[in-house]
Amino acid sequence: MPASPAEDAFHAFVVARTPALSRTAYLLTGDAHLAEDLVQAALFKAARAWDRIEDSPEAYVRRILYTQNVSWWRSRRHVRETALASYDAPSATPDTDLRLTLEQALARLTTRQRTVLVLRFFEDLTEVQVGDVLGIGSGTVKSITRQALGRLRTLTPELAELIGEPS
Structure with a gap:
């Protein structure tokens, strides 16, 4: 059929x-x-x-x-x-090291923090769009983003160039 x-x-x-x-x-x-x-x-x-x-x-x-x-x-x-337990890493390169560091840092965030960062910076959604997707206000999105980036700065200072300085 x-x-x-x-x-x-x-x-x-x-x-x-x-x-x-x-x-x-x-x-x-x-x-x-x-x-x-x-x-x-x-x-x-x-x-x-x-x-x-x-x-x-x-x-x-x-x-x-x-x-x-x-x-x-x-x-x-x-x-x-x-x-990383099930991840077969290719031979180490500067990009691979950065990616692994970023993956490890993201794994140490809460699910909510990681979700907001992925939506904001990987999916390139605005704060309003992220709020609509998650059913929260844009102020909450801003707060979670600030907290998550602050935590990343603390946990992985080697990512400072990617994360930027706090505003």
Whole structure:
């Protein structure tokens, strides 16, 4: 039996966007296996709602990633593991060292802090957009961003060039 046009559209979305969604999920969770679970859960929910979201599925799926990650963290159903335990690092280069340092620093933030930083600086959302995605005010986003960057400055002074000076 041939697939319907909606099934074909969903399949095309999954094939095209899974790598980018996986990168974001990894940044949110700090763990490759949890990231896979997070993407799978988001895509499952998107498949169920595909007829409603087919015109703009990216925003819908990304919001699921963010909210599901926070839900998992709040419920403590998922045991967090060190991200580097399952990570096969390529040979060390200055970029690799910086990436590993950044991954280790992000892993030491709270889930909420990491989520806000990923949305602000990796996804390049405004404070208002981050607030809308997470259901919090832009003032709260500013506060969490300031706290998270302050913590990163304390934990990893070697990242000062990336983080910048406090304002």
